[in-house]
Amino acid sequence: MTAVSQANAQLQQANAANLDAHSSEFLVFSLGEEEYAVDILKVQEIRGYENVTRIANAPDFIKGVTNLRGVIVPIVDLRIKFHLDNIEYGGQTVVIVVNVGERVVGIVVDGVSDVMTLSPDQIKPAPEFGVTMSSDYLSGLGSLEDRMLVLVDIDKLLTSEEMALVDKTTH
Amino acid sequence: MDITDFYDTFFEEAEELLGDMERLLLELDVDEPDAEELNAIFRAAHSIKGGAGTFGFLVLQETTHILENLLDHTRRGELTLRRDIVDTFLEAKDMLHDQLNAYRNGEEPDQEAFERICNTLKQMALDELGGSEGEKAPKAKPAPTPEPVEEAETTASTDDESTEEQEATLCVALLNVAEKDRGLLVEELEQLGSVIEQHGDDKRYEVTLKTGVSGEDIEAVMCFIIDDEQLEITTVNASSQEPAASSTDKKPDEPKQAAEPDEAEAAESVSAAKAETSATPAASAPTKAAQPAAKPQAKSSGGKAKGGSGESSLRVPVDKVDQIINLVGELIITQSMLDQTASEIDGITHTALHNGLNLLQRNARDLQEAVMSIRMMPMDYVFSRFPRLVRDLADKLKKDVELVTEGKSTELDKSLIERIIDPLTHLVRNSLDHGIESPDVREAKGKPRGGKLTLSAQHQGGNILIEVIDDGAGLNRAKLLAKAESNGLAVSDNMSDDEVWQLIFAPGFSTAEQVSDVSGRGVGMDVVKRNIQAMGGHVEILSREGQGTTTRIVLPLTLAILDGMSIKVGQEVFILPLGTVLESLQPSRDDLYTMAGSDQLLKVRDEYLPVIALHQVLDIEDARTELTECIVVIVQGEGRRYALMVDDLIGQQQVVVKNLETNYRKVPGISAATILGDGSVALILDIADLHRLSRRKTGQPTHNSTKPTQEVLTS
Numbered sequence: 001m002t003a004v005s006q007a008n009a010q011l012q013q014a015n016a017a018n019l020d021a022h023s024s025e026f027l028v029f030s031l032g033e034e035e036y037a038v039d040i041l042k043v044q045e046i047r048g049y050e051n052v053t054r055i056a057n058a059p060d061f062i063k064g065v066t067n068l069r070g071v072i073v074p075i076v077d078l079r080i081k082f083h084l085d086n087i088e089y090g091g092q093t094v095v096i097v098v099n100v101g102e103r104v105v106g107i108v109v110d111g112v113s114d115v116m117t118l119s120p121d122q123i124k125p126a127p128e129f130g131v132t133m134s135s136d137y138l139s140g141l142g143s144l145e146d147r148m149l150v151l152v153d154i155d156k157l158l159t160s161e162e163m164a165l166v167d168k169t170t171h
Numbered sequence: 172m173d174i175t176d177f178y179d180t181f182f183e184e185a186e187e188l189l190g191d192m193e194r195l196l197l198e199l200d201v202d203e204p205d206a207e208e209l210n211a212i213f214r215a216a217h218s219i220k221g222g223a224g225t226f227g228f229l230v231l232q233e234t235t236h237i238l239e240n241l242l243d244h245t246r247r248g249e250l251t252l253r254r255d256i257v258d259t260f261l262e263a264k265d266m267l268h269d270q271l272n273a274y275r276n277g278e279e280p281d282q283e284a285f286e287r288i289c290n291t292l293k294q295m296a297l298d299e300l301g302g303s304e305g306e307k308a309p310k311a312k313p314a315p316t317p318e319p320v321e322e323a324e325t326t327a328s329t330d331d332e333s334t335e336e337q338e339a340t341l342c343v344a345l346l347n348v349a350e351k352d353r354g355l356l357v358e359e360l361e362q363l364g365s366v367i368e369q370h371g372d373d374k375r376y377e378v379t380l381k382t383g384v385s386g387e388d389i390e391a392v393m394c395f396i397i398d399d400e401q402l403e404i405t406t407v408n409a410s411s412q413e414p415a416a417s418s419t420d421k422k423p424d425e426p427k428q429a430a431e432p433d434e435a436e437a438a439e440s441v442s443a444a445k446a447e448t449s450a451t452p453a454a455s456a457p458t459k460a461a462q463p464a465a466k467p468q469a470k471s472s473g474g475k476a477k478g479g480s481g482e483s484s485l486r487v488p489v490d491k492v493d494q495i496i497n498l499v500g501e502l503i504i505t506q507s508m509l510d511q512t513a514s515e516i517d518g519i520t521h522t523a524l525h526n527g528l529n530l531l532q533r534n535a536r537d538l539q540e541a542v543m544s545i546r547m548m549p550m551d552y553v554f555s556r557f558p559r560l561v562r563d564l565a566d567k568l569k570k571d572v573e574l575v576t577e578g579k580s581t582e583l584d585k586s587l588i589e590r591i592i593d594p595l596t597h598l599v600r601n602s603l604d605h606g607i608e609s610p611d612v613r614e615a616k617g618k619p620r621g622g623k624l625t626l627s628a629q630h631q632g633g634n635i636l637i638e639v640i641d642d643g644a645g646l647n648r649a650k651l652l653a654k655a656e657s658n659g660l661a662v663s664d665n666m667s668d669d670e671v672w673q674l675i676f677a678p679g680f681s682t683a684e685q686v687s688d689v690s691g692r693g694v695g696m697d698v699v700k701r702n703i704q705a706m707g708g709h710v711e712i713l714s715r716e717g718q719g720t721t722t723r724i725v726l727p728l729t730l731a732i733l734d735g736m737s738i739k740v741g742q743e744v745f746i747l748p749l750g751t752v753l754e755s756l757q758p759s760r761d762d763l764y765t766m767a768g769s770d771q772l773l774k775v776r777d778e779y780l781p782v783i784a785l786h787q788v789l790d791i792e793d794a795r796t797e798l799t800e801c802i803v804v805i806v807q808g809e810g811r812r813y814a815l816m817v818d819d820l821i822g823q824q825q826v827v828v829k830n831l832e833t834n835y836r837k838v839p840g841i842s843a844a845t846i847l848g849d850g851s852v853a854l855i856l857d858i859a860d861l862h863r864l865s866r867r868k869t870g871q872p873t874h875n876s877t878k879p880t881q882e883v884l885t886s
Contacts, residue, residue: 051851057839
C-alpha cells in the first residue's frame with residue numbers, strides 16, 4: 001500500500017502549496033500506457049482497491065460498491081470503460097475517490113503518478129472526435145514537454161448517461 | 172441582539188397556538204360551550220396578537236385583534252355560538268395561518284384576503300352584536316402600514332380600552348436575563364405602560380410598571396423572548412410591595428369561573444375577579460390558597476400549559492438528531508467488527524476482553540434504541556389534522572360523518588410520519604367521497620344516517636399498522652371488474668376478492684361515476700400504493716359490500732435500522748428483511764414442478780410458490796444451481812409468497828440501512844445496502860422487485876394483471 005500513501009502525501013502537498021491563481025493543478029493517473037489527469041479539487045482521497053461488493057445487472061465497468069467510512073460509494077473501472085487490455089487488480093491498483101456534485105464516486109486506475117500544475121497556455125483544446133470517449137467529457141489536452149495528458153472533465157463523465165451512475169428518471 | 176432572532180420562536184409558538192385553537196374550536200360543543208375551552212381559545216388568539224404586535228407583524232396582529240374581540244364576546248356569553256360562527260372562526264384561523272406563513276417566508280400577507288376576512292368578521296360582529304360593536308371595530312383598525320412602534324402602542328391602547336379602569340402597578344422581575352436582552356425587554360414593557368422605576372442586576376432585574384395590561388398579558392408578550400420561569404410578575408400596592416399574585420398565580424379568575432356553571436355569571440365573575448386582583452391584591456391571595464384543588468386544573472388548561480412544557484422539552488434541529496443517529500450507526504458497525512475479530516481470539520485466556528465486548532454490545536444497542544426514540548413521533552401529529560378535513564369535506568359532500576381516532580400515541584419515525592400524511596389524506600378523502608353514503612341512502616339501507624370513519628394506529632411486531640375504516644358502501648366487485656375490463660386489464664370472473672380489490676391500485680383506475688373535486692380522477696390509489704411501498708410498507712384492502720371498507724397500511728417502525736437475515740449465494744452475502752421471511756426449508760425433488768417449460772414452482776403445504784433462483788437473477792457464478800442442494804427461504808413481498816433459492820443461511824442480525832441512491836442509483840431487486848461486521852458492503856434484497864426482475868430475466872411475459880406492465884427495467 002506504499003503507492004497509495006505516497007500518492008496521498010503528494011495530494012496533501014499539492015493542496016497545501018499556494019500556487020499561481022491562473023494555473024490549475026491536476027492529478028495525473030495512468031490507464032495502461034496513457035496518461036490522464038483530473039482537476040485536483042475534485043479529488044477527495046486516494047485509496048487501494050479492496051472489499052468491493054459486486055452489483056448484479058450493472059454495466060461491467062461498474063465494479064460495485066464499497067464502504068468508505070460508513071458511506072456507500074460506487075466504484076467505476078475506467079480501464080474497462082475505455083476498453084484497455086490487461087486489467088489486473090493488485091497492490092498497485094488505485095482508487096481515486098472524487099466528488100462529483102453531491103456524490104462521491106471511486107474510479108479505478110492503473111496508478112497515480114504525480115500532481116502537475118498546468119498554465120492556461122499548456123492546455124490545448126480537445127480534438128473534435130473520440131470514438132470510445134466523447135470529447136464532451138474532456139476539458140482539453142495538457143501538453144508537458146514530451147508528455148500528453150488527457151484532461152478529463154470528471155463531472156461530465158461520471159454524470160453522463162452512458163456511465164449509468166446516476167438515475168435520470170426521478171423516483 | 173436583533174429582534175429578528177426571535178422570529179422563529181414566535182412562528183413556532185404561534186403555529187402551535189393556532190393548532191390548539193383549531194383543535195379547541197373543533198371540539199367545542201356549539202350548544203353548550205365549555206367556558207374553559209372558550210377561554211383557552213381566547214387566550215391563544217390573545218397570545219398570538221401580543222407576539223405579532225411585538226414583532227411588527229401588522230396584518231396578523233390586526234386580524235387576530237378582530238377575532239379576539241369576537242372571541243371575547245363569545246366567552247362573555249354576549250355572542251351565542253352557532254355552527255356557522257365556528258366555521259367563520261376556523262376560516263379566520265386558516266387566514267392567520269396563511270399570514271403567519273407569509274411572514275415566515277419574509278413576504279407581506281395577501282392584503283385582499285386580509286381585508287376580506289376582516290370584513291367577514293366585522294360583519295359578523297355587526298350582525299350578532301348589534302350596532303355598538305360594529306362601530307367600535309372599524310375605529311380600532313389602524314392604518315395598514317404604520318411603523319412597528321406605533322403598532323405596539325395600538326396593542327397597548329386597545330388593551331387599555333377594555334381594562335382602562337383597572338390600571339395597576341406591577342413589579343416585573345426578570346431573572347437571569349443578560350444585559351443585552353434586558354434592554355429589549357424593558358423597551359417592550361415601556362410600550363405596554365409607563366415604567367416608573369427600574370433597577371437590579373443580571374440575576375434579578377426589577378421593573379416597576381404602571382399599566383392597564385394584566386400580568387398574564389405581559390407574560391404572553393414576554394414568553395416569546397424569555398422563558399416563563401425567568402419572569403416573575405407581582406402586583407404592587409402604591410405603598411408596599413406585596414408578592415401576592417406572582418406569575419404562577421397568573422389566572423386568579425379561572426378557578427372561580429370554572430366553578431360557575433352559568434355563563435353570564437361567569438362573565439361577571441371575570442370582571443369581578445379582575446377588579447379584585449388589582450384593587451386588593453392581598454385579598455386575592457387567600458382566595459387562591461383556599462382553592463388549591465382548582466389550581467392545577469386552571470394551569471393545565473389552554474394556551475399556558477404550553478409554556479410549562481418548555482422545561483421538559485428541547486427544540487433541536489432534525490439534522491443534529493440525524494447526525495447522532497448516523498454516528499450511532501457507525502458505532503454499531505464498529506462494535507460488530509470488534510465482535511467478529513474477538514470471536515477469533517481464545518475466549519478462556521481473554522475473558523476480560525470478551526466480557527468488555529459483551530458489555531459494549533449491550534450499551535451500544537441501548538444507546539441506539541434511545542437515540543432512535545428521539546425521532547419517534549406520536550401518530551397524533553398526523554391524526555390531528557383530520558378532524559378539520561373530515562368536517563369540511565363532509566359539509567361539502569352533504570354527508571354526516573363522525574371521525575374516530577384510535578391509538579394516537581402510537582409512535583412512528585419522523586420521516587415516515589411526514590410521508591404518511593399524503594397517502595392517508597387520500598384514503599380519508601376516498602372513504603368520505605366514495606365510501607360513506609349520503610344520509611338518505613344510508614337510511615334506506617337501514618344504516619344510521621351518520622357514517623363513521625375510524626383512523627387507527629397500533630404496533631404489531633416490528634411494524635405499525637394504520638387503518639382507515641369506513642362503514643360505507645364497500646367496494647363493488649362487479650363494477651370493479653367491468654371497469655378493469657374497459658381499462659384493458661386482464662381480469663376474469665373467478666378472481667378472488669382480494670385480487671379484485673387490488674385492481675383499484677392500478678394506474679388510472681377510478682370507479683367514481685362522477686369526477687368531483689374531492690376525488691375520482693383515478694390518479695390516486697396507485698400513487699398511494701407506490702408511496703407506501705417506497706416507505707418499505709404495503710397496503711391491504713378488506714371490503715364487504717354494503718358494510719364498508721378497511722384500508723390497512725403496514726409500515727416498518729423506522730427506516731434506519733432493519734432486522735435482517737443474512738444469506739449466502741456463492742461467495743456473496745445478502746440481507747433479507749426479517750419481516751419478509753416466513754420459513755426456510757430443504758426442498759425435495761418431489762415437491763418441484765415446472766410450468767410452461769422453465770417456470771419452477773415449489774409445492775409447500777398445498778401451495779405452489781414460484782421459485783426465484785437468486786444466482787440466476789443476480790448473475791452469481793459459483794453458486795449451487797440444483798434446487799435440491801440449496802436451501803429455500805419462503806418469503807413474502809407485496810402480499811405474495813415466493814420460494815427463494817439460496818446456498819446458505821448465515822444468521823439474523825440488525826443492520827443499519829444505507830441508501831444506495833446517495834452516491835449511486837436504484838438497483839433492480841435491491842432496496843438498500845448495509846455494512847457488515849468485516850467492513851464490507853452487503854445488499855439488502857427487495858423481494859417483490861426481485862420477482863419482477865426474475866420474470867424479466869427469464870423473458871416471461873407478465874401474467875399478473877395487478878402488476879403494472881408499463882414498468883421498465885431501469886438499467
